[in-house]
Amino acid sequence: MFDEHWDWLSHEFRQTISSIKDFVYQEIIPLETELRNTSFREMLPVLDKKRELVKELGFWLPQIPKEYGGMGLSLQEYGYVSEFLGRSSLGHYVFNCQAPDAGNMEILIEHGTDDQKTRFLEPLLAGKIRSCFSMTEPDAPGSNPTWLNTKASKENGNYIINGRKWFTSAADGAEFAIVMAVTNPEQDKHKRASMIIVPTSTSGFNNIGNIPVMGSQGSDWGSHSEIKYDNCTVPETNLLGIEGEAFTIAQNRLGPGRIHHCMRWIGIAERAFELMCERAVSRRITRTAFLADQQTIQNWVAESRAEINSNRLMVLDTAMKIDKFGTYASRREISLIKFQVANMLQKVLDRSIQVHGALGMTDHTPLAYWFSQLHV
Numbered sequence: 045m046f047d048e049h050w051d052w053l054s055h056e057f058r059q060t061i062s063s064i065k066d067f068v069y070q071e072i073i074p075l076e077t078e079l080r081n082t083s084f085r086e087m088l089p090v091l092d093k094k095r096e097l098v099k100e101l102g103f104w105l106p107q108i109p110k111e112y113g114g115m116g117l118s119l120q121e122y123g124y125v126s127e128f129l130g131r132s133s134l135g136h137y138v139f140n141c142q143a144p145d146a147g148n149m150e151i152l153i154e155h156g157t158d159d160q161k162t163r164f165l166e167p168l169l170a171g172k173i174r175s176c177f178s179m180t181e182p183d184a185p186g187s188n189p190t191w192l193n194t195k196a197s198k199e200n201g202n203y204i205i206n207g208r209k210w211f212t213s214a215a216d217g218a219e220f221a222i223v224m225a226v227t228n229p230e231q232d233k234h235k236r237a238s239m240i241i242v243p244t245s246t247s248g249f250n251n252i253g254n255i256p257v258m259g260s261q262g263s264d265w266g267s268h269s270e271i272k273y274d275n276c277t278v279p280e281t282n283l284l285g286i287e288g289e290a291f292t293i294a295q296n297r298l299g300p301g302r303i304h305h306c307m308r309w310i311g312i313a314e315r316a317f318e319l320m321c322e323r324a325v326s327r328r329i330t331r332t333a334f335l336a337d338q339q340t341i342q343n344w345v346a347e348s349r350a351e352i353n354s355n356r357l358m359v360l361d362t363a364m365k366i367d368k369f370g371t372y373a374s375r376r377e378i379s380l381i382k383f384q385v386a387n388m389l390q391k392v393l394d395r396s397i398q399v400h401g402a403l404g405m406t407d408h409t410p411l412a413y414w415f416s417q418l419h420v
């Protein structure tokens with residue numbers, strides 16, 4: 045929803061959102077039919093063309109400061125943009141603000157050395173390469189990121205990394221990973237791990253393969269890999285930020301990242317809502333009645349509308365607080381939106397799938413993909 049009453053936004057910015065919305069509906073959503081019949085990797089040439097168009101329109105990297113070639117939007121402004129990009133699973137990718145690259149760009153800007161920025165950040169910003177973020181392990185609880193088994197020991201000016209990670213999203217085809225590994229085991233639990241940049245061509249970076257998720261292994265950006273780090277050796281200069289500070293950097297990465305995710309989820313909920321309404325008014329259930337005539341369906345529509353609207357306000361309020369007071373001061377709001385919006389999205393997607401009947405289970409709409417692939 046892009047309402048006229050949002051007059052606290054400048055006229056210029058409202059036009060920008062409107063143009064981005066048009067681009068998503070006219071240039072990106074029509075590609076979804078092709079994506080259903082092919083792999084993400086095979087779509088890359090056509091997606092690259094769309095990315096060029098986005099650059100020409102001046103909408104490239106909406107979340108990145110102007111001095112790094114982005115649009116320089118505030119987090120709250122980016123929230124509005126992210127909602128419209130979320131209407132399609134390809135939206136963020138085409139504007140080069142997809143996870144996990146967006147978060148990696150942010151921490152490289154914040155903590156990268158000049159050399160790291162030249163080698164890793166610049167090609168990432170240009171959309172020439174992709175990256176991944178390797179934190180979660182099969183043998184440790186990802187919900188407690190102070191507990192990691194992967195170790196990086198220092199020897200002769202190098203870090204030697206050993207351990208197993210999984211759900212390293214988009215590792216397939218990525219040029220480098222930002223890995224969280226324990227470098228200082230004797231320290232307090234929040235000071236044990238560091239972030240280390242590992243080019244995926246490094247010997248000992250073993251991509252075991254893409255993990256099947258509900259029947260699909262995916263490919264390229266649309267996949268999640270298991271990685272074995274087997275004496276994987278990189279120079280000490282690949283340390284990102286200060287040694288032992290991975291936990292703090294990860295927390296800072298996740299704060300704005302939640303806004304990106306939540307607004308994307310709201311965009312998905314809006315699209316699911318649109319599809320639900322279209323189906324409800326077009327599907328006849330008798331010669332004289334449509335699905336939309338039934339009270340249960342009307343309730344689902346009304347409840348979904350109210351839930352999407354209220355969740356949007358909650359996320360934008362959190363973004364505003366982060367913009368004004370920072371991530372730490374906003375940590376409670378950040379935690380609240382994470383489960384609140386995820387639950388809302390699950391409900392709206394489920395209702396939309398139900399309204400579509402058997403069609404909702406197929407890949408003829410994006411609903412089943414979203415239901416199986418979204419994560420919190």
Ligand SMILES: Cc1cc2nc3c(=O)[nH]c(=O)nc-3n(C[C@H](O)[C@H](O)[C@H](O)COP(=O)(O)OP(=O)(O)OC[C@H]3O[C@@H](n4cnc5c(N)ncnc54)[C@H](O)[C@@H]3O)c2cc1C
Pocket residue numbers: 144177178179180181184185186187188210211212213214268417418419420
């Ligand atoms: C699609 C997808 C993409 C991902 N991409 C990445 C990525 O790119 N890089 C990366 O490093 N990781 C990634 N992850 C991993 C993700 O970060 C972890 O799955 C998440 O942190 C949870 O960790 P876990 O799976 O080990 O669950 P666990 O920590 O084992 O938790 C299991 C369940 O217990 C719940 N739980 C935990 N503690 C409590 C508690 N105190 N009270 C009640 N319940 C609790 C959790 O919420 C969860 O539901 C991805 C995951 C998915 C599904």
